[in-house]
Amino acid sequence: VTALTYGGAVSFPNPLPSALSPSRLADFQSCPRKYQHGSIDRLPQPASYATAKGNLAHAIFEQLFSAPAAERTLEFARSLVPAAEQAVLTERVREEVGLDEAGVARLRAETAAILERYFEMEDPRTVVTEGVELRLTGQLDGAPVLGILDRLDRHEDGSLTIVDYKTGALPNRNYDSQTFANAELYAALCESQRGERPRAVRLLYVAHGQAIERPVTAPVVRARAQAAAAAWDRITTFYDRGEFPATPSKAACRFCAFRDVCRSNGVAVVA
Numbered sequence: 001v002t003a004l005t006y007g008g009a010v011s012f013p014n015p016l017p018s019a020l021s022p023s024r025l026a027d028f029q030s031c032p033r034k035y036q037h038g039s040i041d042r043l044p045q046p047a048s049y050a051t052a053k054g055n056l057a058h059a060i061f062e063q064l065f066s067a068p069a070a071e072r073t074l075e076f077a078r079s080l081v082p083a084a085e086q087a088v089l090t091e092r093v094r095e096e097v098g099l100d101e102a103g104v105a106r107l108r109a110e111t112a113a114i115l116e117r118y119f120e121m122e123d124p125r126t127v128v129t130e131g132v133e134l135r136l137t138g139q140l141d142g143a144p145v146l147g148i149l150d151r152l153d154r155h156e157d158g159s160l161t162i163v164d165y166k167t168g169a170l171p172n173r174n175y176d177s178q179t180f181a182n183a184e185l186y187a188a189l190c191e192s193q194r195g196e197r198p199r200a201v202r203l204l205y206v207a208h209g210q211a212i213e214r215p216v217t218a219p220v221v222r223a224r225a226q227a228a229a230a231a232w233d234r235i236t237t238f239y240d241r242g243e244f245p246a247t248p249s250k251a252a253c254r255f256c257a258f259r260d261v262c263r264s265n266g267v268a269v270v271a
């Protein structure tokens, strides 16, 4: 039980987070209880192999794009791996993931393959970025939103594209609107904070060498801002009530870190 009762009123011991990130919004939209456990109760979320792999690749790409354009070669990217490993694969992460020697070897091989695939997708020496791991915060329709963009690229014609690296599986052919949700929320934030609407969002599925891109339009930006505002409204309501409902589903529970907590609280988790 995470909420405390004071004279009949129910309240959480921790304050409401000051802002909503796209990934926390996705948590809330898939299951409000997941948001509660992660963002309000602040229960630990043990690292997984997938998150370790994603963080490792992101750390390498961040350093790659922090170097002068002419230096961004595959050889240079490979040279960044040991330092990234040291930063990402801490003792705690190795323990939580259960990474033994064979696990580390697998991770290294997959990271090497990601770098090769990536360099087949684009030549980073030709990419002009406005920012890498760019932090943007602002209000969208009254909702405080915080986003960290993997990359914001500037093209020769002056337009911008939001680039998001994905190290997981490709979405199926009928991309649902959730595929682009995070990146489009970044686009809304970018327009509201920088006064420029990006031309497109581009998802780089670096493990597969495939990119998918979608144009950013005014209705898209408006819809994402409205969705964030509606979610924030519900979050504050549930917070004041002292409980976020659980909405178990296969998609939500499958990779949820809180299944044991839910089961012990009698929630019918969908495995």
Ligand code: SF4
Pocket: 030, 031, 033, 034, 037, 246, 247, 248, 249, 252, 253, 256, 257, 258, 259, 262, 267, 269, 270
């Ligand atoms: S296990 Fe399922 S019901 Fe429980 S918080 Fe996670 S997604 Fe929600």
